[in-house]
Amino acid sequence: MSGVALPESTPRPLEIFGPPESGAIVLVEYDPRWPERFENERSRIIGALDARALSIDHIGSTAVPGLAAKDIIDICLGVADSADESAYLTDLLDAGYELRAREPDWHEHRMLRTPERDVNLHVFTIGSGEITRCLLFRDRLRREPSERDLYEETKRSLATNEWPTRQDYADAKSDVVEEIIARARALDSIG
Numbered sequence: 001m002s003g004v005a006l007p008e009s010t011p012r013p014l015e016i017f018g019p020p021e022s023g024a025i026v027l028v029e030y031d032p033r034w035p036e037r038f039e040n041e042r043s044r045i046i047g048a049l050d051a052r053a054l055s056i057d058h059i060g061s062t063a064v065p066g067l068a069a070k071d072i073i074d075i076c077l078g079v080a081d082s083a084d085e086s087a088y089l090t091d092l093l094d095a096g097y098e099l100r101a102r103e104p105d106w107h108e109h110r111m112l113r114t115p116e117r118d119v120n121l122h123v124f125t126i127g128s129g130e131i132t133r134c135l136l137f138r139d140r141l142r143r144e145p146s147e148r149d150l151y152e153e154t155k156r157s158l159a160t161n162e163w164p165t166r167q168d169y170a171d172a173k174s175d176v177v178e179e180i181i182a183r184a185r186a187l188d189s190i191g
Contacts, residue, residue, distance in 0.1 A: 015102040021166045025159040027068045034062040037073050041119055045077060048095035049088055054078045054126040059134040061155070064141040068152050073119045076134050078126035083108040088123070097121055106130075133181060140184035147180050 038058040045053050060074030061067045079088050089099065089110070097112040100120075107130045110123040124131050141148045154176045163169040 014105075017099050017101065020164070022164060023166070025163065025166070025169050026070060027155060027159050028071050029068055030064075030066050031062075031071070032065075034058075034069075034073060037119075038063070038075065041073060041075055041121075044095050045075070045092070045121070048091040049079075052079060052088055052091075054080065055131065057131075057135060057138075059122070059138050060120075061141075061151075063138050064148060066145075067141060067148055068156065071118065075119065075121045076131055077121055077123045078128070078131055079123060080126060081108075082110055082123045082125045082128075085110070092121070136184045136188070137177060137181050140180055147183070151176060151180065 035058065042056050042058075045056055055076070055078035057063075057076045058073070059076045060072075061069030062071075062073050081087065083104065092112055093099065096114065097119075098115060099110065100113050101109070101111040103109040103111075107124050107128045109130070112121040112123065113119055122134075141151060151173075154173055158169060158172050161169075161172075163172075
């Protein structure tokens, strides 16, 4: 099929760069240095992209004070068009990130990380509903201790299992994540 253009409606598959990652899921207690680590990465991203970095947000469990997490900083980066890799990817690679995943059919998501695997950088087009969703989830966990506790209990329970890949662990949390997001959306529509 080399050289054959796919019709626009043809789904493009997820591309993973490197082998699937397995291994134990290790959760650690909240580390007050995580916000500082995020700020260091934020500076690195700004140094690489300058004004092309339209939004840079600390997301995921390390962005929630008091929440146990894997010791990996998750960052959501909004760019003008995440499908247009020529506008940002080379500069992020030059800044020391590695491309890990390309998901054209899911919000044109790109995921990069550090070689040490201690930072995951999620790239979306600014205005993507997925950026909103990530921030809604983070903010709900920050504001509601009961939601944070529910999420942590779920993570701790699931972390005791053996998972073929880290993505399987992440997928197993999805029902609880979606419940929390639904409650946050319901409150947003009321307020």
